[in-house]
Amino acid sequence: MNNLLLKGVVAAAMLAASPVLAEFPSDDRVTIVVPYSAGGGFDTIVRTFAPAVEIALGTTVIPENVPGASGTRGGQAVSRAAADGYTIGIYNIPGLNVAELVGRDLGFDLASVTWIANLAQSNYAIAVAGDSPIQSVQDLCNLGRPIKLSDTGTNSTSSITSVIAFDILGCPIVNVTGYGGSNDTMIAVLRGEVDATLKPISSLARYTDTGDLRLIATLTEETVAEGVQNAVELGHPELAQFGLSRAIGGPADMPAEIVAILSAAFRTAAESEDVIMWAESTGTELNWLSPEDTTAMMADISEFYLQYQDLLK
Template sequence: MRNRFIRSLTVAAAALVACTGIASAEWPEKPITFVVPYSPGGGFDAYVRAVAPEMEKILGTEVVVENIPGAGGQKGASTVYRSDPDGYTIGIWNVPGLTVPQLLGKSTGYDLTDVTWIGNLATSNYALAVKADSPFNSLKELCSQGKPFKHSDTGPASTSSVTARVAMTLIDCPIQNVTGYKGSTDTIIGLMRGEVDATIKPLAQLLKYRKSGDVKILMTFEETRSAEDIPTSTELGYPDFANFDLRRIVGGPPGIPADIQEKLSAALLQAADAPSVQEWAASSNNALDPVGAEEASAIMQRLMDFYGSYKDVLAQ
């Protein structure tokens, strides 16, 4: 309810700015590129392709989805960051995955403290899953097999990789991160093929494979249950795990004018509220948690501080 109220205020503010003539009245004059820093078919791609058609209607111009995979999302992120700050190039950012290289002082081609944040589109809780016929029926069994359990992921900078490495280190559970998969769907398929022991992925995504009988979910990273028959990390004695989640935050290059930032933010929020997007979210079990530019900026500052406290673990 609070988020819906905030969105209403954001939309109203954008309309007021436009009416007073402060906004760039001629913007947009050409198509907007919406970058997804991963291959087609994954979760980030699905969210962007759901809202892009509605943003087109709202902004009155084409919104072109462009997939730029590579370097765990860094290639697409740096492409957005280096673009002209005119609002015609924006992207969806994987957080905390894209925070890690910067926190470790690596060359990334972007600086998250300078990104023009437009809004948070979704927040996803994680879950730990194994193959349906796996001999492991609990996190304790997985961690007590006498060797590191193999975990599938796209790369060390991915959000689920960050979650897995930090969370398992906190409980002294040996883990071997097996990377190189093209997207989150491929990591789950790798699990189903028996290439790894387990994977940590968004709960909504894993529930679909659980329903088809391909995986079993051992634990969710939550305080309270969202799935009645799956225990939470808090119940199992790991309350800190609930702090790890996946943010799908939309941002553009540094220096986008405030009025264009506001137009983009309002369009994103309106698109997320559109009936077609709401229906997609419900039918696909992909939760929406849209907030505007100001709150997204505050979220990013908090997350940078939070994950910065685990730099030693992430550097391992």
């Protein structure tokens, strides 16, 4: 008993004496807040990275689901935590930027988030049913009526992208929202109740592989799939700026040393065999960015969507 007490006192003394920052990682566990329920895209990427990050940091890493309030409750939880690096989170980008832009109260300040890393990115593509007579975006626009698209919620990133992208293309749309998840939106195209859907390329891949869906355009600068028009060929290279990011951040004013250690750990994880294998099997485009680059990316995204503020309101 005495021995245990002594150990405790020594440990406490060591903790008190040493500057906490230099000790990172200490034995405390790191919590990564996921603002959605277990099983979704954000949850999956965090849980895939977590074991590798754990090895790199040498301390326990625990993903924690804090779902609710359209993904803002997780961000609020992170913003309230101490800026010591033990509580960080993943953010829905650009969904949160757009929500803020249209005047929604997120319950925290997106601009004050300390950005640690960007993990992955996905560009968008437009797909129709495999047996649809529609061959190109031009065909879609020449239907003689507004194009019907399927989407999850009005505030979802793909829905926002659809509204802006088809405005740029000059084609009127009816966005049928309310589908349960991105899979449901693609099945809506299969059922024929809508003409097309705009979704991340990685999500569409599962359906285009089996021939159930067919790509007619990718919102990318370069050609991704043969015979499928890219943004440049559509005559609107700016469409390639739309994307879905998986960015990791923490509370405001995190010390730079801690950010550097965490950022390096995510980089090691992104280069680990397990993560790369997972990314290949799921069609995820890994794209690790440094804290500086992630912060710059966030600024670009806010600026980009600001142009379309009126359209979104």
